[in-house]
Amino acid sequence: MCGKRYNKVAVGGTFDRFHHGHIKLLGTAFKIGEEVVIGVTSTEFAQIKGNVEPCSIRMSNLNEFLNKCKDNFSIFKLDDPFGSTISDDDFDAIVVSEETEPTAIKINEIRRKRNMNPLEIFVISYVVADDGIPISSTRIRKGEIDIRGRMIK
Numbered sequence: 001m002c003g004k005r006y007n008k009v010a011v012g013g014t015f016d017r018f019h020h021g022h023i024k025l026l027g028t029a030f031k032i033g034e035e036v037v038i039g040v041t042s043t044e045f046a047q048i049k050g051n052v053e054p055c056s057i058r059m060s061n062l063n064e065f066l067n068k069c070k071d072n073f074s075i076f077k078l079d080d081p082f083g084s085t086i087s088d089d090d091f092d093a094i095v096v097s098e099e100t101e102p103t104a105i106k107i108n109e110i111r112r113k114r115n116m117n118p119l120e121i122f123v124i125s126y127v128v129a130d131d132g133i134p135i136s137s138t139r140i141r142k143g144e145i146d147i148r149g150r151m152i153k
Contacts, residue, residue, distance in 0.1 A: 006092035009033030019147040039078035
């Protein structure tokens with residue numbers, strides 16, 4: 001990872017069953033960003049993924065986790081895949097997972113069409129569970145693994 005710092009970095013996600021993959025994603029955003037703007041998928045938008053915790057709970061969990069050690073962030077509700085990244089020219093970079101990299105590419109396409117500078121995209125590799133399969137909120141909801149990726153017997 002480069003040592004360059006960016007003024008305003010975007011990161012978004014569902015952040016359901018807050019787990020170690022989320023921690024890696026956010027850690028990267030804070031490592032490269034002076035200000036980190038975190039979009040949390042709304043309850044309605046997230047329902048396509050299944051039984052997801054309400055947005056208010058997911059946002060509260062994020063606030064509780066981050067307030068212990070960070071103060072350079074803001075959290076808002078996302079009602080679509082792009083949030084303010086397609087309208088706010090102040091963003092410099094975006095941190096995404098391998099799964100959501102196509103969304104970041106689409107964001108840059110929209111930004112270019114709007115004569116905005118494209119975002120530097122940082123793609124974070126998956127954090128794998130003990131079985132070598134990526135940790136995911138879906139697997140946690142199904143009771144396969146815990147938030148650290150340990151197998152549940």
